[in-house]
Amino acid sequence: MQWPARQEFDRWAGRQQSWGAGLMALSAALFLWLAYLLLIPFSVDDYHDEVACEAPVFYDSESTPYSEGAGKLCSAERDWPELLGIGALAVPPAVAGAALFTSGSARKRASAHVFRILEMRESEERARQKKARPGV
Numbered sequence: 078m079q080w081p082a083r084q085e086f087d088r089w090a091g092r093q094q095s096w097g098a099g100l101m102a103l104s105a106a107l108f109l110w111l112a113y114l115l116l117i118p119f120s121v122d123d124y125h126d127e128v129a130c131e132a133p134v135f136y137d138s139e140s141t142p143y144s145e146g147a148g149k150l151c152s153a154e155r156d157w158p159e160l161l162g163i164g165a166l167a168v169p170p171a172v173a174g175a176a177l178f179t180s181g182s183a184r185k186r187a188s189a190h191v192f193r194i195l196e197m198r199e200s201e202e203r204a205r206q207k208k209a210r211p212g213v
């Protein structure tokens with residue numbers, strides 16, 4: 078008798094979980110892209126030459142034998158404010174996704190608990206009715 082209501086409630090909780098998982102996947106993709114940009118060496122085209130650059134995390138201006146122009150080219154290609162912007166862009170979907178996923182999971186568990194209690198009450202009521210009619 079409560080089955081359609083439970084199905085609808087579970088459907089909404091499932092949608093919440095799906096949106097949460099999707100937002101967390103988007104955030105994970107942004108964080109992976111950020112890690113790639115920070116940790117992987119790259120190259121920059123300078124007119125007719127190609128300059129090999131170290132990853133921004135491992136770049137050390139004192140120990141790197143770049144000319145002044147090449148160091149500026151490498152720094153300009155992967156600028157820190159852009160990288161921090163990608164990291165800042167990844168945080169809100171991660172938080173919203175975690176909140177939605179957790180909320181959907183809690184709704185599903187609460188729904189299962191409530192309907193289990195209702196089923197137990199109905200079962201107890203049927204047992205009481207059977208005891209009340211001993212001759213039938």
